[in-house]
Amino acid sequence: MIERLNAELLLKTEDFKPTHPDFRVIGVFNPGVERVGDEIIMLVRIAQAHKSGIEENKWLNSPRSTLVDGEIQYQVDRIEIDPSDGARDHRKPLLVTGYRRLAFISHLEMVRLSPDGYKVREIIRHPELFGRTDWEEYGVEDPRITLIDGTYYITYVSVSGKMGVATSLMSTTDFTHFERHGVIFPCENKDVVLFPEKIGGRYYAFHRPAGHIDIRKLAILMASSPNLIDWGEHRFILGSQEEPGGWYSGKVGAGTPPVKTEEGWLSIFHGVRYRGAADPIGVYTAGAMLSALDEPERIVGISREPFFRAQEDYEVSGYVKDVVFPTGIVRDFEDEDKVHVFYGCADSSVAVTTFSVSEILASLQR
Ligand code: MAN
Numbered sequence: 001m002i003e004r005l006n007a008e009l010l011l012k013t014e015d016f017k018p019t020h021p022d023f024r025v026i027g028v029f030n031p032g033v034e035r036v037g038d039e040i041i042m043l044v045r046i047a048q049a050h051k052s053g054i055e056e057n058k059w060l061n062s063p064r065s066t067l068v069d070g071e072i073q074y075q076v077d078r079i080e081i082d083p084s085d086g087a088r089d090h091r092k093p094l095l096v097t098g099y100r101r102l103a104f105i106s107h108l109e110m111v112r113l114s115p116d117g118y119k120v121r122e123i124i125r126h127p128e129l130f131g132r133t134d135w136e137e138y139g140v141e142d143p144r145i146t147l148i149d150g151t152y153y154i155t156y157v158s159v160s161g162k163m164g165v166a167t168s169l170m171s172t173t174d175f176t177h178f179e180r181h182g183v184i185f186p187c188e189n190k191d192v193v194l195f196p197e198k199i200g201g202r203y204y205a206f207h208r209p210a211g212h213i214d215i216r217k218l219a220i221l222m223a224s225s226p227n228l229i230d231w232g233e234h235r236f237i238l239g240s241q242e243e244p245g246g247w248y249s250g251k252v253g254a255g256t257p258p259v260k261t262e263e264g265w266l267s268i269f270h271g272v273r274y275r276g277a278a279d280p281i282g283v284y285t286a287g288a289m290l291s292a293l294d295e296p297e298r299i300v301g302i303s304r305e306p307f308f309r310a311q312e313d314y315e316v317s318g319y320v321k322d323v324v325f326p327t328g329i330v331r332d333f334e335d336e337d338k339v340h341v342f343y344g345c346a347d348s349s350v351a352v353t354t355f356s357v358s359e360i361l362a363s364l365q366r
Helices: 357-363
Strands: 006-011 023-036 039-050 059-068 071-080 104-113 120-124 140-148 151-160 164-172 179-185 189-194 203-209 219-225 232-239 251-254 259-261 264-273 283-291 299-302 324-331 338-345 349-356
Touching (some): 023 104, 023 151, 039 059, 039 338, 151 189, 164 189, 179 189, 203 251
Parallel strands (some): 023 140, 023 349
Antiparallel strands (some): 006 349, 023 039, 023 338, 140 151, 151 164, 164 179, 203 219, 324 338
16 A cells, blocks of 8 residues: 555535525535646536435436526426336436436536645636536536646536537636637547647547447547547557456546656556445545556556555545545645645545655556
């Protein structure tokens, strides 16, 4: 186990106000993070449910939004839950007639942090960080931020009833104006993480497609692009483990944007292990992989065991228990060997912890 050098709970649901009187904030989690000047900026996911949530164990109040004259308007669909969906688990998409619907809607809020990432300075609500397109009816989720040649690129999940779950791209240079570039990895695709520089003249990303036909277990793929919009050259990187009980036997997905080290690109990824057939969500832990600097598709090292797992109260219990979900990473200002990792805890709150890069590198199986 690699020691956490420091740790702090940064944000809780109580720190955020609902955006509508009928809503309540149920989670603040999965932040995208980057250094901006002498501070750190975080875009954090806020999930809100309708106050009535699931009624009589039968009706789902599913919130969604549309844009009317540039303003967000909410609707709440009251839909009968399919009786065959025994779980009634409001944390997961619920089965209604013929499809699934979410019990919550997500948007992002901006958080200014101190240079070391351990203190919250200000929380800012920005209208561009809400679902604003047809693809974003059920909101925007799980952003990752990568600084490439002076522009901050934000990959995020767009959720809609018509098109499903896709990954889109936004960019900004100042965190005041945001430009939307549309969907870059269509349905269903999540955990899209961009590399911070071009390699051999092309941009690189990890992504994780999923879909209706479970012909294989979920896997991390890599793609490259000449312009960050058109992605090709898809390659297999890492599949969920075949052997049951493995820490990423249930699911696997990229976590934080890769960090450049002398030994290669260091990427923290998450894995899911199901506790049994009746466990719909599983235990989320994280490890790292290292890929060659000039050939990022060549994996040269990987964690045999997760070095990052739920241990604090705020990670063990919450909306979804036993979840650490790392999505942001920033190198320490002074100490090159330290990285601050930002992550969602139990789908409820956001925390930061610090690791030594050399310790992570030394722990990898080569
Ligand atoms: C999963 C989870 C949720 C998310 C939906 C839609 O169920 O990751 O947090 O809202 O997918 O993306």
